[in-house]
Amino acid sequence: MQTTKxxxxxxxxxxxxxxxxxxxxxxxxxxxxxxxxxxIEKKVTQKEFRDAYTDFGGIRLTFNGKEDKKGQQACSQYIxxxxxxxxxxxxxxxxxxxxxxxxxxxxAQYMHEGNQFPCLTDCAEVLDLPNLTVGQYLKGQGAxxxxxxxxxxxxxxxxxxxxxxxxxxxxxxxxxxxxxxLKVWKEVGEATPEVVADIxxxxxxxxxxxxxxxxxxxxxxxxxxxxxxxLLQKAQNQFGNLxxxxxxxxASVLMIAIALHLAKGLGANPKELTELWVETAKKHGxxx
Numbered sequence: 328m329q330t331t332k333x334x335x336x337x338x339x340x341x342x343x344x345x346x347x348x349x350x351x352x353x354x355x356x357x358x359x360x361x362x363x364x365x366x367i368e369k370k371v372t373q374k375e376f377r378d379a380y381t382d383f384g385g386i387r388l389t390f391n392g393k394e395d396k397k398g399q400q401a402c403s404q405y406i407x408x409x410x411x412x413x414x415x416x417x418x419x420x421x422x423x424x425x426x427x428x429x430x431x432x433x434x435a436q437y438m439h440e441g442n443q444f445p446c447l448t449d450c451a452e453v454l455d456l457p458n459l460t461v462g463q464y465l466k467g468q469g470a471x472x473x474x475x476x477x478x479x480x481x482x483x484x485x486x487x488x489x490x491x492x493x494x495x496x497x498x499x500x501x502x503x504x505x506x507x508x509l510k511v512w513k514e515v516g517e518a519t520p521e522v523v524a525d526i527x528x529x530x531x532x533x534x535x536x537x538x539x540x541x542x543x544x545x546x547x548x549x550x551x552x553x554x555x556x557x558l559l560q561k562a563q564n565q566f567g568n569l570x571x572x573x574x575x576x577x578a579s580v581l582m583i584a585i586a587l588h589l590a591k592g593l594g595a596n597p598k599e600l601t602e603l604w605v606e607t608a609k610k611h612g613x614x615x
Contacts, residue, residue: 365417369413494582500576509614515587538557
């Protein structure tokens with residue numbers, strides 16, 4: 328389907344009417360800071376919210392509510408005739424909808440699918456609402472800190488992947504004529520989120536989605552930086568003295584799996600990322 332690209336000055340033919348039609352049949356992905364904001368608004372712990380209302384260890388919001396006329400299930404946080412029960416804690420995907428967002432050359436770009444703005448057909452309530460620019464719309468949605476969180480976690484994702492690279496390229500694996508690690512990287516990149524969550528395991532999944540951070544938790548950039556430090560320290564403690572090639576292989580695959588799972592929660596395409604990372608590793612001497 329054709330994609331229409333927009334700038335912050337592009338005009339949107341709507342403001343949000345909060346009719347709830349966008350709360351059905353969607354895939355709302357989450358990063359760890361967004362999971363925390365949801366839990367704060369819900370007045371439960373991060374773990375309680377994750378375990379009750381998300382899929383794949385916390386990276387996707389569960390949609391298991393009542394079906395609409397199209398047979399699409401409602402978000403787990405949607406209350407019929409009232410709307411979102413945690414609206415103030417909603418993630419970036421909800422604040423952007425129906426826009427998509429991508430970072431290119433360190434600049435955010437926005438887009439929507441097709442030539443016609445999606446809400447004009449899916450939500451009749453928007454037809455008589457005033458027009459806003461993309462920038463005005465996002466300001467009204469309070470999107471800025473959530474965009475900051477998204478961008479900060481993209482860097483966390485890359486830092487985790489870098490550990491996977493180091494375990495492959497800067498250890499005995501590099502001189503062992505290892506040909507299976509990149510193969511498994513590819514398999515992980517093509518695996519379902521359920522399978523990747525199983526590869527990661529409970530301990531690392533908790534570290535990824537439930538960081539113990541008690542200060543600056545309202546500041547997404549500071550939160551992500553603290554989380555990054557916790558993850559890197561955990562990796563150092565666990566992988567700093569590996570001896571066997573098999574252990575190095577498993578550790579490299581695990582770090583790549585964690586990075587890809589976080590990437591999925593950020594809305595990235597794991598398969599495309601893996602292909603890029605495999606080619607990068609090969610340019611630095613890794614074998615396939």
